[in-house]
Amino acid sequence: MKLSKIITVSYMILIFLLMANCKYNIINKEVRKIVKKNINSPFKIITTNSLLNIKKISFDNLNLNEIPPIIVEMKNLETLSIKNNNLKNIPDFLNNLKKLKKIDLSNNKLEIIPDVIFDLYTLKEINLNYNKLEIIPDKIKSLTILKKLNISNNNLTTINLNINKLQNLKYLDISHNNISTIEGIHLLNLSYLNIENNELQYIPDSIYTNLIVILKAGKNQISSLSNKLFLCVALNTLNLEDNNIRVLPEEMNKLYSLKNLNLSRNNLNFIIPEIIEIKSLENLWLNGNNISKIPLSIVKLINLKKLYLDDNSFYEFPTAIYNLRNNLYELSMKNNNIQYIPVEIKTMNLKFFYLNNNPVKSLNSELINWEKNEISQKLNSQLSSNKIIIL
Numbered sequence: 001m002k003l004s005k006i007i008t009v010s011y012m013i014l015i016f017l018l019m020a021n022c023k024y025n026i027i028n029k030e031v032r033k034i035v036k037k038n039i040n041s042p043f044k045i046i047t048t049n050s051l052l053n054i055k056k057i058s059f060d061n062l063n064l065n066e067i068p069p070i071i072v073e074m075k076n077l078e079t080l081s082i083k084n085n086n087l088k089n090i091p092d093f094l095n096n097l098k099k100l101k102k103i104d105l106s107n108n109k110l111e112i113i114p115d116v117i118f119d120l121y122t123l124k125e126i127n128l129n130y131n132k133l134e135i136i137p138d139k140i141k142s143l144t145i146l147k148k149l150n151i152s153n154n155n156l157t158t159i160n161l162n163i164n165k166l167q168n169l170k171y172l173d174i175s176h177n178n179i180s181t182i183e184g185i186h187l188l189n190l191s192y193l194n195i196e197n198n199e200l201q202y203i204p205d206s207i208y209t210n211l212i213v214i215l216k217a218g219k220n221q222i223s224s225l226s227n228k229l230f231l232c233v234a235l236n237t238l239n240l241e242d243n244n245i246r247v248l249p250e251e252m253n254k255l256y257s258l259k260n261l262n263l264s265r266n267n268l269n270f271i272i273p274e275i276i277e278i279k280s281l282e283n284l285w286l287n288g289n290n291i292s293k294i295p296l297s298i299v300k301l302i303n304l305k306k307l308y309l310d311d312n313s314f315y316e317f318p319t320a321i322y323n324l325r326n327n328l329y330e331l332s333m334k335n336n337n338i339q340y341i342p343v344e345i346k347t348m349n350l351k352f353f354y355l356n357n358n359p360v361k362s363l364n365s366e367l368i369n370w371e372k373n374e375i376s377q378k379l380n381s382q383l384s385s386n387k388i389i390i391l
Contacts, residue, residue: 052076060084072096083107083127090114098122106130106150118142129153129173141165152176152194159185174198175216182207195220196239208232218242218262230254241265241285253277264288264308276300287311287332299323310334310354317342325349333358 051070056079059068064085071080072093079102087108094100094116101122107130117126118139125148133154141162148171156177161184163169169187175196182195186206191213195203200220205228207215213234218241225240230251238255241264252258252274259280265288275284276297284301287310298304298320305327314336321331325348332354339361345353 055079057081067091067094069093075099078102080104090116092116095119101125103127113137113140115139121145124148126150136160136163138162144168147171149173161185163187191234202226210234213237213257215239225249227251233257236260238262248272248274250274253279256280259283259303261285271295271298273297279303282306284308294318294320296320296323302327304328306330308332309336312336314338316340317345319344322347 051073052075054074055076057071057074057077058081060081061084064082064087067082067087067090069091071077075096076099077097078099080097080100081102081104083104083106085108087105087110089110090105097120099122100120102125103117103120103123104127106127110128110131110133113128113133113136115137117123118137119142121142121144123143123146126143126146127150129150129152131154133151133156136151136156136159138160139162140160143166145168146166147168149166149169150171150173152173153176156174156179159174159179159182163172164184164186166187167189170189171192172187172190173192173194174182175194175198177198179195179198179200181204182200183204184206185204188209189211190209191211193207193212193214194216196216197219200217200222202222203215203217203225205226208226208228208231210231210233212232214237215232215235216237216239218239220243222240222243223245224247225245227249229249233254233256235255235258237260238258239260239262241262243266245263245266246268255278257280258278259282261275261278261281261283262285263275264285268286268289268291270291271286271294273295275281276295277300279300280303281301282303283306284304285308287308289311290313291309292313292315301324304324307321307324307328307330310332311334314333315338317333317338317340319342321328322344328348329350330352331348331350332352334354334356336358338355338358341355341360341363
């Protein structure tokens with residue numbers, strides 16, 4: 001009998017399932033079972049038309065030390081996931097996957113990005129987060145049609161500027177590294193950028209483009225933003241939590257698309273006027289600052305729906321918030337020093353109202369029987385440990 005016809009029982013099961021046109025999740029389950037059982041055993045790779053039919057497959061969570069060679073026969077494979085394993089390198093045979101578009105190698109033990117990855121010119125998405133990578137090689141420039149790159153939670157200290165050759169890149173996540181500067185990065189088609197949890201002191205002007213929609217820069221050492229921020233006319237979400245920001249650019253009011261702004265845990269002593277001018281805002285996080293008052297001009301935020309003022313320095317309920325009565329439906333003021341809740345709060349259309357850990361000492365009886373009974377109950381629950389006088 002020819003060697004090519006000698007196959008293990010396990011692979012006979014695999015081929016049977018493939019030829020039977022089983023659904024992906026069934027194939028996936030059986031392949032994973034076979035690989036887990038035979039990964040360290042020698043076997044003959046079987047080439048069949050059925051293997052050519054596979055376009056998407058996963059070998060996740062199998063405790064693999066190497067990529068199963070059978071993959072090389074899946075020549076029409078478009079999506080390959082081998083996350084949550086123990087891979088330290090990637091075999092060269094992977095470059096036979098000439099149609100591969102997505103590869104997920106996250107949560108492995110890679111210390112370098114193997115050269116074979118840069119031979120996969122058809123790649124559009126790469127996920128390498130939670131590895132041990134220290135550099136991005138020059139060869140990154142070869143992946144000219146790449147649209148999504150996640151290299152977060154590694155050990156990067158710099159960004160290779162050859163990344164600028166990836167002018168089709170729309171999504172870049174380099175968060176949770178040790179990067180001190182991203183000066184020189186210029187990706188005109190980028191719509192999503194996550195640079196959180198690094199060691200950045202500023203965001204260079206080249207980042208501010210008219211296509212960026214989501215910019216996450218929290219947990220850095222940023223103290224101010226460039227006036228070029230106004231160029232981000234498509235910006236929808238700006239996260240700057242856990243930085244050292246005291247001021248914002250004057251032209252924030254030109255961010256006509258901005259709906260979500262997170263300035264939690266910065267160095268704000270008051271709500272700076274530039275925030276009030278962003279009329280498109282729907283959700284605003286200002287918790288963890290040193291704010292004690294709300295300006296009457298907050299009425300300009302006509303679209304504001306959620307306002308978070310936890311962990312600030314309020315000693316009394318800010319009456320200016322009544323000016324937001326029509327649209328504001330969630331207000332959180334936990335961990336302040338508020339002692340009295342005005343009955344006027346009833347005029348608002350709040351659905352969620354949080355006052356936990358405030359030293360409230362008196363409460364108007366009308367609030368106890370508030371027609372919005374759900375809020376009344378929650379309020380009573382939040383203040384249950386306080387010694388309250390009913391007025």
